[in-house]
Amino acid sequence: MANKKNPLIDTFFKNSGTKTKGKKTKKTSLYVLLIFIAIQLSPVLFINSTYDYFIGQGMEPDTAQAATSGWLIFLAMGIGFAIALIVVFRDKKFFDIWKGKKLGIGWAILWGFFGFLLLIIGQSLAALIELAIGIDPGSENTSNLVSIAEVVPAAIFAVVLFGPVMEELVFRRVIFGSMIQTTNFWIATAVSALVFAAVHLEFTHLLLYFTTGLILAFLYQKTKRILTPIIAHILLNGYVMLIQLNMDKINRFIERMEQLEQIQFITQIFFR
Structure with missing residues (x-):
């Protein structure tokens, strides 16, 4: 009996690679999505038991809540990260979605550092535009993660390493990489960005x-x-994460610099 195809999945993943359109690559994309969804949902199953454990250790409710979130985020993302890498590297054609020659590893790494600068500039401009149209600056999601990291430092690995790798596999390779085969750069970017915002x-x-x-x-x-x-x-x-975790120190440093400037100003008035 012939296997029935799911038209929605087949349409979305039919162009997941330009050099290969085999079933293995389609399945890899689907597996990466499922792993990412599991990472987002699985902590819910263990919230109550984990929270009760930390309360039993004598923690205050707020601290126990942060500890629960931190350890569940770390474990879910860490396990999902490891499984995703195994799945991805078993499919040698998974990243072959582009025509033409790939940039060399050295240049790709340099572009990564340059891209970081572009992200800082781009986010700063976007934040200024949001502020101009009345949107309050700052991210509640980032604030919550920083509070969690202060209680569970291990969560920093989830935020800085596991999260970015998983999100790039999902939003850039699976969603953007699949859509750009049948649409254009802007549509693929808009859809992947919209889903990215929805997840957060x-x-x-x-x-x-x-x-x-x-x-x-x-x-x-x-x-x-x-x-x-x-x-x-x-x-x-x-x-x-580095800036947010050291914000108090940064503010104290700024205050000291302002005090020094005031002292220098007063000194110049009396001794010029």
């Missing part, structure tokens, strides 16, 4: 996510290597 539950900052997705998609198309947007994404998340 922050439609208010859609412009920020679109700008980020636009730059990462450009890096992927430019180098034809997923390594480049992964590097840029890791550096961005690492930079944001």
Whole structure:
């Protein structure tokens, strides 16, 4: 008896690679999506038991809640990350979606660092535009992750390493990489950015996510290597986490510099 095809899945993944349109690559894309969905949903199954455990250890409710979120995020993303890499590297054709020659590894890495600078500039401009149209700056999602990382430092690995790699595999390779075969760069970028914002539950900052997705998609198309947007994404998340975790120290440093400037100003008045 012939196997029935799912028309929705077949349509979405029919062009998941230009050099291969085999069933293995289609299945790999689907598996990566399923793994990513499992990462998002699986912690829900263990929230109550994990929270009760930390409460039983004498933690305050707020601290226990942060510890629960931190460890579940770390474990879910870490396990999902490992499984996804095994699935992806078993399919040697998974990343063969571009025509033409890929950029060399060295140049791809350099473009990753350059892409990080582009992300900083792009997000800064997007934030200014959002502020001009009345959207409050700052991300609630980022703020929550920083609070969690202060209680569970291991969660930093999930935010800086596991998360960026998984998101690039899903949003750049599977969604953007599949759609660009049948649409154009802008449509593929818009759809991947919209889904990216939906996953983070922050439609208010859609412009920020679109700008980020636009730059990462450009890096992927430019180098034809997923390594480049992964590097840029890791550096961005690492930079944001580093700044946020040390915000108190940064503010104290700024206050001291302002005090020094005031002292210098007063000194110049009396001793000029």
